[in-house]
Amino acid sequence: xxxxxxxxxxxxxxxxxxxxxxxxxxxxxxxxxxxxxxxxxxxxxxxxxxxxxxxxxxxxxxxxxxxxxxxxxxxxxxxxxxxxxxxxxxxxxxxxxxxxxxxxxxxxxxxxxxxxxxxxxxxxxxxxxxxxxxxxxxxxxxxxxxxxxxxxxxxxxxxxxxxxxxxxxxxxxxxxxxxxxxxxxxxxxx
Amino acid sequence: xxxxxxxxxxxxxxxxxxxxxxxxxxxxxxxxxxxxxxxxxxxxxxxxxxxxxxxxxxxxxxxxxxxxxxxxxxxxxxxxxxxxxxxxxxxxxxxxxxxxxxxxxxxxxxxxxxxxxxxxxxxxxxxxxxxxxxxxxxxxxxxxxxxxxxxxxxxxxxxxxxxxxxxxxxxxxxxxxxxxxxxxxxxxxxxxxxxxxxxxxxxxxxxxxxxxxxxxxxxxxxxxxxxxxxxxxxxxxxxxxxxxxxxxxxxxxxxxxxxxxxxxxxxxxxxxxxxxxxxxxxxxxxxxxxxxxxxxxxxxxxxxxxxxxxxxxxxxxxxxxxxxxxxxxxxxxxxxxxxxxxxxxxxxxxxxxxxxxxxxxxxxxxxxxxxxxxxxxxxxxxxxxxxxxxxxxxxxxxxxxxxxxxxxxxxxxxxxxxxxxxxxxxxxxxxxxxxxxxxxxxxxxxxxxxxxxxxxxxxxxxxxxxxxxxxxxxxxxxxxxxxxxxxxxxxxxxxxxxxxxxxxxxxxxxxxxxxxxxxxxxxxxxxxxxxxxxxxxxxxxxxxxxxxxxxxxxxxxxxxxxxxxxxxxxxxxxxxxxxxxxxxxxxxxxxxxxxxxxxxxxxxxxxxxxxxxxxxxxxxxxxxxxxxxxxxxxxxxxxxxxxxxxxxxxxxxxxxxxxxxxxxxxxxxxxxxxxxxxxxxxxxxx
Numbered sequence: 001x002x003x004x005x006x007x008x009x010x011x012x013x014x015x016x017x018x019x020x021x022x023x024x025x026x027x028x029x030x031x032x033x034x035x036x037x038x039x040x041x042x043x044x045x046x047x048x049x050x051x052x053x054x055x056x057x058x059x060x061x062x063x064x065x066x067x068x069x070x071x072x073x074x075x076x077x078x079x080x081x082x083x084x085x086x087x088x089x090x091x092x093x094x095x096x097x098x099x100x101x102x103x104x105x106x107x108x109x110x111x112x113x114x115x116x117x118x119x120x121x122x123x124x125x126x127x128x129x130x131x132x133x134x135x136x137x138x139x140x141x142x143x144x145x146x147x148x149x150x151x152x153x154x155x156x157x158x159x160x161x162x163x164x165x166x167x168x169x170x171x172x173x174x175x176x177x178x179x180x181x182x183x184x185x186x187x188x189x190x
Numbered sequence: 191x192x193x194x195x196x197x198x199x200x201x202x203x204x205x206x207x208x209x210x211x212x213x214x215x216x217x218x219x220x221x222x223x224x225x226x227x228x229x230x231x232x233x234x235x236x237x238x239x240x241x242x243x244x245x246x247x248x249x250x251x252x253x254x255x256x257x258x259x260x261x262x263x264x265x266x267x268x269x270x271x272x273x274x275x276x277x278x279x280x281x282x283x284x285x286x287x288x289x290x291x292x293x294x295x296x297x298x299x300x301x302x303x304x305x306x307x308x309x310x311x312x313x314x315x316x317x318x319x320x321x322x323x324x325x326x327x328x329x330x331x332x333x334x335x336x337x338x339x340x341x342x343x344x345x346x347x348x349x350x351x352x353x354x355x356x357x358x359x360x361x362x363x364x365x366x367x368x369x370x371x372x373x374x375x376x377x378x379x380x381x382x383x384x385x386x387x388x389x390x391x392x393x394x395x396x397x398x399x400x401x402x403x404x405x406x407x408x409x410x411x412x413x414x415x416x417x418x419x420x421x422x423x424x425x426x427x428x429x430x431x432x433x434x435x436x437x438x439x440x441x442x443x444x445x446x447x448x449x450x451x452x453x454x455x456x457x458x459x460x461x462x463x464x465x466x467x468x469x470x471x472x473x474x475x476x477x478x479x480x481x482x483x484x485x486x487x488x489x490x491x492x493x494x495x496x497x498x499x500x501x502x503x504x505x506x507x508x509x510x511x512x513x514x515x516x517x518x519x520x521x522x523x524x525x526x527x528x529x530x531x532x533x534x535x536x537x538x539x540x541x542x543x544x545x546x547x548x549x550x551x552x553x554x555x556x557x558x559x560x561x562x563x564x565x566x567x568x569x570x571x572x573x574x575x576x577x578x579x580x581x582x583x584x585x586x587x588x589x590x591x592x593x594x595x596x597x598x599x600x601x602x603x604x605x606x607x608x609x610x611x612x613x614x615x616x617x618x619x620x621x622x623x624x625x626x627x628x629x630x631x632x633x634x635x636x637x638x639x640x641x642x643x644x645x646x647x648x649x650x651x652x653x654x655x656x657x658x659x660x661x662x663x664x665x666x667x668x669x670x671x672x673x674x675x676x677x678x679x680x681x682x683x684x685x686x687x688x689x690x691x692x693x694x695x696x697x698x699x700x701x702x703x704x705x706x707x708x709x710x711x712x713x714x715x716x717x718x719x720x721x722x723x724x725x726x727x728x729x730x731x732x733x734x735x736x737x738x739x740x741x742x743x744x745x746x747x748x749x750x751x752x753x754x755x756x757x758x759x760x761x762x763x764x765x766x767x768x769x770x771x772x773x774x775x776x777x778x779x780x781x782x783x784x785x786x787x788x789x790x791x792x793x794x795x796x797x798x799x800x801x802x803x804x805x806x807x808x809x810x811x812x813x814x815x816x817x818x819x820x821x822x823x824x825x826x827x828x829x830x831x832x833x834x835x836x837x838x839x840x841x842x843x844x845x846x847x848x849x850x851x852x853x854x855x856x857x858x859x860x861x862x863x864x865x866x867x868x869x870x871x872x873x874x875x876x
Contacts, residue, residue, distance in 0.1 A: 038770050042810055
């Protein structure tokens with residue numbers, strides 16, 4: 001029913017849909033009933049699209065459409081984007097010129113600026129970006145460890161001083177009471 | 191409806207101002223009628239927010255397209271479930287949702303908190319009312335009023351963004367909001383403790399369950415967000431370190447730190463200042479997340495449209511930060527620790543370093559999120575900080591945290607002896623090394639996944655050992671069968687063993703995350719009947735055969751469905767369908783016209799080992815020749831399983847009953863006997 005209902009909507013009489021799709025290797029493929037609602041027309045995939053070098057390079061470069069994704073992810077996800085396919089073609093063309101991945105990335109930085117990189121190069125002020133979190137944790141951790149060590153030592157000294165002082169007469173307990181205390185202390189240790 | 195909605199918002203504003211002003215004026219001391227008025231103002235704010243919400247929902251359901259919000263986010267052909275979720279789909283509606291949920295939580299806090307905490311409650315009411323007033327004021331005075339009317343009445347609305355038309359979007363945003371919003375209650379208790387100078391563990395007991403509720407909602411919300419991103423966005427992953435994703439992670443990290451460090455305060459009377467700072471910090475980070483989402487100051491795929499609302503949040507953030515930390519500073523001398531740390535090798539120290547890591551990771555995520563702004567301010571150059579940066583900085587920290595998850599429970603409170611350490615660590619370390627060795631023998635050479643899975647083996651060993659020893663002790667002491675002993679062990683100490691189940695959930699997350707290092711993908715253009723092969727990380731060969739593309743009409747969209755036959759190692763294994771959807775609405779002339787760009791529905795088959803993930807990218811020149819992206823994503827199923835485990839553990843932890851907290855035991859009346867402590871301690875060491 002749905003399919004019939006669909007056929008009655010904006011049916012393009014000039015485009016005849018096949019009754020059954022041809023199978024592989026049998027020549028031409030059939031047209032869609034209504035290509036206008038099937039998304040942006042796509043160009044067939046070429047071998048460069050699956051090249052690991054191309055993909056890994058594109059993962060390091062941002063699409064300029066404002067989506068915040070890298071070129072590879074954008075062109076294989078947002079099929080309405082016209083920027084990422086064009087950028088992909090640029091990457092493939094640069095590789096075709098014999099450039100290495102680093103040279104392709106450098107060419108992109110020259111053309112589009114540093115913002116094109118998915119992560120800033122670890123140089124100059126950018127080093128702070130990479131180093132500050134780890135350094136902060138190490139420094140704070142070091143300070144915490146130093147403070148703890150100092151306090152532990154001070155507590156030990158205090159305890160030693162107290163040990164030298166004469167002890168007040170100890171209270172005694174029955175076996176049952178000792179057993180109960182042991183149990184509760186053990187519970188607290190958990 | 192708009193009149194009623196506006197009236198209700200104004201009523202909420204005035205009741206809220208009344209309650210907050212009375213609470214902070216301190217005139218309720220010794221005057222129960224004033225304290226009662228404060229409490230009732232909280233209920234009145236809630237009632238007014240409910241009326242406003244009903245008015246908005248009524249407008250949405252009645253298709254009142256004269257209401258700007260209804261026109262902007264719904265259409266006549268929108269499925270009814272999404273009419274419901276359209277309430278929070280846009281900026282204005284989500285602000286009202288925030289206000290109504292906050293007022294509900296505020297009312298519940300007043301109604302459900304035991305009477306012994308009565309001296310705190312007027313201040314709690316004051317803080318929650320003040321925060322609600324802020325949200326209502328933003329709606330009324332910043333152009334974010336959901337009851338705004340259009341000068342004309344359109345025939346149909348613009349409809350809901352197709353990416354929001356997903357069942358996940360009906361639950362994910364409310365869960366995240368519930369998490370964010372409920373943080374206000376622990377914050378209100380912390381402020382109440384500081385204002386009233388009642389800084390014993392009472393405020394912690396009063397708010398601990400609220401903190402767990404908040405943590406649980408946020409955990410579920412984050413996991414549902416990952417699921418939504420995975421099934422809806424189609425990029426083949428679930429976490430992209432997007433600023434808005436990061437914003438949800440920040441309060442979760444500090445809250446998790448608090449849930450650990452609060453145990454030290456309850457058991458040992460330490461870290462009082464730190465715990466208060468964490469609660470305040472968590473609340474500030476929740477407001478910061480709202481600022482990020484609503485200001486457009488940082489580019490994000492999740493952001494609401496750019497508006498000046500964000501700057502109200504920035505001002506509020508600044509105000510709250512100054513007020514809270516000033517108050518904390520003035521109470522500093524009252525927050526001395528009861529005892530000192532006795533050893534570096536103790537559970538307290540392990541918790542301290544665990545806290546350091548949680549807060550360190552939160553700082554690292556915040557730093558990365560804000561670094562583009564900082565860089566532009568310092569160098570004048572715009573830069574991008576994307577997933578490669580976050581992975582490089584945070585993966586080592588995450589591994590350290592995973593290691594501490596296993597180490598913490600193995601170290602004794604106060605001071606661990608060498609013998610104790612040897613006995614505790616032998617099995618977990620052995621299990622970690624065993625897992626690492628097996629994986630290395632199987633050919634896993636990537637360092638990060640190998641370390642992750644090895645550490646996961648270690649943490650599993652720790653958890654298993656804790657359960658085993660606890661169960662064995664019960665079997666011996668009470669002559670119970672092992673399953674009964676295990677059940678009672680958990681039931682009698684829900685907080686501890688529920689916590690271990692949460693740890694189990696976390697390590698399953700880590701295991702699953704590491705699996706994505708091995709994902710494989712390829713693009714292919716196929717005519718009907720043509721195939722492409724893909725080798726999976728588990729060694730299977732998948733053959734994908736394009737069957738064809740069918741087109742049909744659904745309620746509010748045209749669908750182009752591309753079907754793929756799957757064979758695993760040559761054996762047929764069913765079909766997977768991926769779709770292109772073109773949504774439409776009806777214009778003034780009564781004809782259908784496209785709304786939004788075409789969207790993609792991913793075809794997914796999820797398995798314990800790996801997911802088949804197929805994306806129909808489009809048709810070649812309007813023919814049945816289809817362009818696909820095929821992914822094999824290892825261990826993704828375990829991310830969702832981890833979410834369930836974590837939720838289950840969290841529920842056990844917060845379930846009422848299950849033994850008296852240690853702090854209460856410590857503050858219980860003295861037993862009335864005195865013995866030489868040295869003798870007793872010696873007994874426990876043996």
